[in-house]
Amino acid sequence: MNIAKNMEIIFIAALALASATSLVNAAALQRHRAASPAVLHLEPAVPMTVVTITGKRLKAAQKAQLGT
Numbered sequence: 001m002n003i004a005k006n007m008e009i010i011f012i013a014a015l016a017l018a019s020a021t022s023l024v025n026a027a028a029l030q031r032h033r034a035a036s037p038a039v040l041h042l043e044p045a046v047p048m049t050v051v052t053i054t055g056k057r058l059k060a061a062q063k064a065q066l067g068t
Contacts, residue, residue: 003010058066
């Protein structure tokens with residue numbers, strides 16, 4: 001019965017705890033990123049291979065004949 005009466009306080013306490021945890025985690029990530037900058041190794045520009053497949057769709061009778 002006491003839990004039902006204090007549900008608002010329990011919710012606000014859980015929300016505050018989750019918010020504080022996320023803020024501490026974000027601050028730690030920012031310090032980590034600032035301490036060790038990422039070095040990007042870019043590959044030389046290579047043209048991307050593009051494959052184009054053209055063909056007609058099979059009709060129901062043709063699909064049945066192939067067994068698919």
